[in-house]
Amino acid sequence: DAKTTQPNSMESNEEEPVHLPCNHSTISGTDYIHWYRQLPSQGPEYVIHGLTSNVNNRMASLAIAEDRKSSTLILHRATLRDAAVYYCILRPGGTASKLTFGTGTRLQVTL
């Protein structure tokens, strides 16, 4: 599986935007870029995914570099409830393909 690299931790002030980077230089053409987050003592939660184009949903935006070797998860206004570990994962295009988690980025949000 292609690997992703994320910073171990980031901090943000509440109500400010947060940009969480992810490098995936060995991504293949059929890999989808997925983002999940895990709040303390809970299972992961889907955030967003994309293939080539930027994506927006109610939770976040995903900006994908033109060469697809990196991406950025954007939380437009961080809240205390967004404090979590954010995982960037490459998922092969197969329908039953598994998710391989890296170390993720621990996001701290402060008042």
Next chain:
Amino acid sequence: GAVVSQHPSRVICKSGTSVKIECRSLDFQATTMFWYRQFPKQSLMLMATSNEGSKATYEQGVEKDKFLINHASLTLSTLTVTSAHPEDSSFYICSARVPGKRREAFFGQGTRLTVV
């Protein structure tokens, strides 16, 4: 969104006993489910892929005779930790995908296993 439910959320068992964890897809059918294990301050590690009606596929280094997986229906997969020992204490999480075009995975809330 689709819901995946795990039971129990917490369990404490004595060393040497077996523990069964259930993973249910509540509003969809899942031919494939995944089991993960997570130790404190670490990431999720995939243990096995559970396939409805057939044998599970285990990741390298995971003992299939110790972690028994049964996926007898399209909405239920179970993980049984046999002869549990303190080093098996961990956070166990299952996930499933909705068949079809939706690509996201849905996760259970996790089961905290403590072996004493």
